[in-house]
Amino acid sequence: MTTKKNYQVCTRCVMDTTDPDIFFDKEGICNHCHEFEQTKSQHHFSPEEAKRKLDALVATIKNDGQGKSYDCITGVSGGVDSTYAVYLLKQLGLKPLVVHLDNGWNSELAVKNIENIVTRLGFDLYTRVLNWNEFRELQLAYLEASVLDLEALTDHAISATLFEQANKYGIKYILAGTNRVTEAILPLNWRYANKTNDAVNIRAINKAFRKKPIKDFPLMSFQKHAYYWKVKKIQWVSLLDYVHYDKATAKKIIETELGWRDYGGKHYESIITRFYQGYILPRKFGIDKRRAHLSTLIVSGQLTREQALEELAKPIMEEAVLKQDLEFVPKKLGISKDDFETIMQLPPKGHYDYKTDIKLRNFILNLNRKIFK
Ligand SMILES: [Zn+2]
Numbered sequence: 001m002t003t004k005k006n007y008q009v010c011t012r013c014v015m016d017t018t019d020p021d022i023f024f025d026k027e028g029i030c031n032h033c034h035e036f037e038q039t040k041s042q043h044h045f046s047p048e049e050a051k052r053k054l055d056a057l058v059a060t061i062k063n064d065g066q067g068k069s070y071d072c073i074t075g076v077s078g079g080v081d082s083t084y085a086v087y088l089l090k091q092l093g094l095k096p097l098v099v100h101l102d103n104g105w106n107s108e109l110a111v112k113n114i115e116n117i118v119t120r121l122g123f124d125l126y127t128r129v130l131n132w133n134e135f136r137e138l139q140l141a142y143l144e145a146s147v148l149d150l151e152a153l154t155d156h157a158i159s160a161t162l163f164e165q166a167n168k169y170g171i172k173y174i175l176a177g178t179n180r181v182t183e184a185i186l187p188l189n190w191r192y193a194n195k196t197n198d199a200v201n202i203r204a205i206n207k208a209f210r211k212k213p214i215k216d217f218p219l220m221s222f223q224k225h226a227y228y229w230k231v232k233k234i235q236w237v238s239l240l241d242y243v244h245y246d247k248a249t250a251k252k253i254i255e256t257e258l259g260w261r262d263y264g265g266k267h268y269e270s271i272i273t274r275f276y277q278g279y280i281l282p283r284k285f286g287i288d289k290r291r292a293h294l295s296t297l298i299v300s301g302q303l304t305r306e307q308a309l310e311e312l313a314k315p316i317m318e319e320a321v322l323k324q325d326l327e328f329v330p331k332k333l334g335i336s337k338d339d340f341e342t343i344m345q346l347p348p349k350g351h352y353d354y355k356t357d358i359k360l361r362n363f364i365l366n367l368n369r370k371i372f373k
Contacts, residue, residue, distance in 0.1 A: 013295035014308045018286055019187040032185045032292075036299045043180040043241050054242040058092050061173050070097040070124070072173040073166045074239075075158050076117065077101075078110035078269045083117055083260055084250040085177030085239050090121045096175065099165055101158045102129040103272075104136070104332075109261060110269035117258050128161045131216035138202070138217060139272075140333055141209035145354065146346040148285050150276050152195035152202075153217075159196040160220035163228045172234055179240035182247070185296040190287050192351045194361065197225035204355035222361050230368075246302070265321070266293070275325045278317035284344055288316060 009016040011028035023031050045053060065071020074089060074096050076082045089096045098118050118125040135153070142150050162174050192201070199219040206214055228234045254260040267273040281287045294311055297303035317325075330340040352358070 010295070012305070013185070013298045014291050014305065014312060015185065015187075015295045016291065018288065018291070020189055021187060032187070032295060033299055036181075036184045036296070039184045040181050040300075043238075045242070047244060050242050050244070054092075057237070057242065058094065061094060064172050065095060068170060069095070070169050070171055071095045072175050073097045073099060073162055073169075073171045074175045074177065075099050075101070075162050076114055076125075076177075078106070078113045079267075080247060080251050080254065080260075081179075081240065082177035083113065083254050083258065084245075085175065086117055086121065086123070087254055087258060088239060088243065089175065090123070094175075096123060097165060097169060097171065098123045098125045099158075099162055100125060100127045101154065101161055102127050103154050103157065103270075104130065104132045105270050105272040107263065107269055107271060109263060113260050113269075117254075117260065120258050126165060128157070128218070130157060134214070134216055136333055137210050138206060138214075140335065141205050143333075143340075143343045144209045144346070145205045146343075146349045147192070147205065147351050147354070148190070148281075148287075148348065149192035149195055149351065150280065151273065152192045152351075154272075155195050156197075156199075156202065156220065157218050160218035163220060163225065163234060164218065166234050167228060167232055172232075174234065174236045175239040176236060177240060178238040179245050180238050181241065182245055182296055182300055182302075185292045185299070187292065190281075190289065190292065194222075194356070194358075196220070197222045198357050198361075199224075200355055200357040201351055208354065222357050222364065226364060226368075265318075271325065271328065274317070274321070275329050279322060279325065280344070282316055285348055288312070290316065 007017050008022075008024060008028070010022075010024065010030035010033060012033045013030065015022060015030050015032050019032075021031075025034070061071050072089065072094050074082070074085055076086055076098050077100070086096070086098055100114055114125070138153055139150065142153060166172070166174055192198075194201070197220050199221040202217075202219065203214065251260075251262070255262070263269050265274065267277055277289050281289060290312060294303065294308035298305050298308055326337070330337050333340070335343075
């Protein structure tokens with residue numbers, strides 16, 4: 001293996017040196033490709049094995065959930081993966097509480113899709129509506145802090161809400177619409193790795209830029225997460241690991257069976273997500289997340305490298321949509337376009353430039369290793 005010096009792109013996938021930690025072997029194949037093979041060998045099961053594991057999991061969940069209103073919990077964004085997961089739960093005969101986080105940025109169609117899905121399947125929906133003004137100010141604080149992962153706030157709130165609700169109803173299983181194989185490639189530097197349970201980092205950025213206490217935003221510290229995980233035994237399961245997950249087929253199924261309607265673009269269910277991935281990330285941080293997504297499709301055999309390169313040659317966002325979002329997003333955040341551009345020009349900072357819980361986290365993880373090894 002050699003480390004990169006100049007611009008280089010992997011000869012197998014389309015990951016390149018915009019990931020500062022990427023490295024290549026002598027054939028020019030990147031570490032992500034090698035790591036993918038490793039993840040696949042751990043989490044990709046043969047159809048028979050997957051069915052056996054899934055049947056055993058479902059039997060345990062049903063057994064544990066006897067006499068309860070719900071035996072599992074799942075989050076739904078209105079996108080393909082989470083919608084398909086809800087559909088699967090029905091097929092498996094489970095009784096989930098379906099949870100949705102309303103952060104104020106959902107497209108109208110996403111709201112319609114979610115309502116439609118739960119009504120058709122006869123499931124209960126719990127929608128956690130964030131205090132918009134507080135959340136807006138928190139997002140502004142993240143923008144002013146100039147940190148990379150603006151979406152950390154939403155991801156944190158979703159995870160915290162799922163654990164809170166699971167705890168409230170005595171549910172032991174969070175069945176997520178995720179798949180560790182088809183989402184395997186995502187560089188550590190392209191997100192904040194501890195975002196789902198580092199409340200210290202959120203508080204630090206809030207204190208530095210927003211300067212008032214957090215009142216309503218769902219926070220989950222690493223200790224609280226450890227309590228849910230170790231004491232309350234709440235497990236997080238990547239449900240789509242257990243089925244042959246092909247996105248195109250899943251989409252067809254939810255369209256036919258649930259009346260789900262397409263948004264016309266990846267992440268178009270949330271305006272802030274599409275704007276973040278289509279404008280803020282590439283412009284300010286030089287990151288085109290499509291590379292990771294397309295690379296995963298290549299290595300999992302769903303797309304050729306040529307098709308991926310063709311896709312990458314297209315603009316990240318359609319001109320008309322971008323123009324619309326450039327007007328809408330600053331306005332919704334309560335700042336002028338000029339102020340937004342000033343923020344875009346601030347030099348990027350790392351999440352670790354602000355206080356984090358890393359010392360405590362490492363201490364607890366080491367202790368856990370020593371006790372439970
Ligand atoms: Zn590669």
